[in-house]
Amino acid sequence: MTKYKFISWNIDSLNAALTGTSDRAALSMAVVDKIASEKPDVLAIQETKLSDDDKKVKKIYDILVEKFPEYAIVHRISTPPARKGYSGTMMLWKKELGDPVVTFPEIDAPAPMDQEGRMITLEFPAFYVTTVYTPNAQEGLARLDLRGEWDDQYRAYLQTLDQEKPVFACGDFNVAVAEIDLSNPKGNHNTAGFSDQEREKFQALLSAGFTDSFRKIHGQIEKNFASGQSIYTWFAQRARTSKTNNSGWRIDYWLTSNRVAEKISKSEPIETGARLDHLPILLEFDL
Structure with missing residues (x-):
């Protein structure tokens, strides 16, 4: 039995986060250092916003190699016709884990979603680890139908992986599946991330053979852990008091194949102090 620690x-x-000089950049770097101190076996990053500027990418890699020595790194950027410097994903893993098969899945999603660098999958001998930055339905649910097509194609993709070996799927799924997963469900009903369709599609994903690891460990926990740490994984930057008021959403997940759900020992957000936006999420399991 091997113990694993993953962070998304x-x-x-x-x-x-890595080269900025603002107060927010300092807060972000503190989170990077905190993650590095955890020494995760796999680190998945979404919304990297990297472009094809080789000099900038090299600078980013140099910093990451310093922060995460003995890790391998791959990343994916948006490519034409998608917008430059948009979306993007990255994965780091301990070199001692070996050389996984790295793929950059395209799932026949509506254009140009497949070109927005939204997914990376690592295939290890015993399991898959895959990360996703799910498209947002956007203000006024302008992209809801396209988002629904993405959800269907993504679910089919995970099911294909799951037929071969256990899957650990993480990322920003851009949906709070239940009322318990956001602080103001009534006020946000049928807004992006909490529309009936998005919630139904995510529930369909769970029903297709996957477990929400946080709910598996914590059950129907309300609002906060006993320690005072919030259950939410995202706090709006435009609302400066969102975090102090615990006005957030849980939209970042570690999903696992049902058959390995009993192996999970920990699943929770990592506290980020005064920094708003997304919190990293931690998963620990034995396999």
Whole structure:
């Protein structure tokens, strides 16, 4: 039996976090250092916003190699016709884990979603680890139907992986599946991330053979852990008091194949102090 520790984080721009000089950049770097101190076996990052600028990418990699020595790194950027410097994902893993098969899945999603760098999958001998930055339905649910097509294709993709070996799927899924997963469900009903369709699609994903690891460990926990730490994984930057008021959403997940759900020992957000936006999420399990 081997113990594993995985971390997933929507960083909202690697360049801003690692090379910026603002107060927010300092807060972001503190989170990076905190994650590094955890020494995860796998770290998945979403919304990297990297482009094809080789000099900038090299600078980012140099910093990451310093922060995460003995890790391998792969990343994926948005490519034409998708917008430059948009979306993007990255994965780091301990080199001692070996050389996984790395794929950059395209799932026949509505254009140009497959070109927005939204997914990376690592295939290890005993399992898959895959990360996703799910498209947002956008203000006024302008992209809801396209988001629904993505959800269907993504679910089919995970099911295909699951037929071969256990799956650990993480990322920013851009949906709070139940009322318990956000602080103001009534006020946000049928807004992006809490529409009936998005919630139904996510529930369909769970019903297709996957477990929400946080709910598996914590059950129907309300609002906060006993320690005072919030259950939420995202706090709006535009509302400066969102975190102090615990006005957040749980939209970042570690999902696991049902058959390995009993192996999970920990699943929870990692506290980020005064930094708003997404919190990293931690998963620990034995396999």
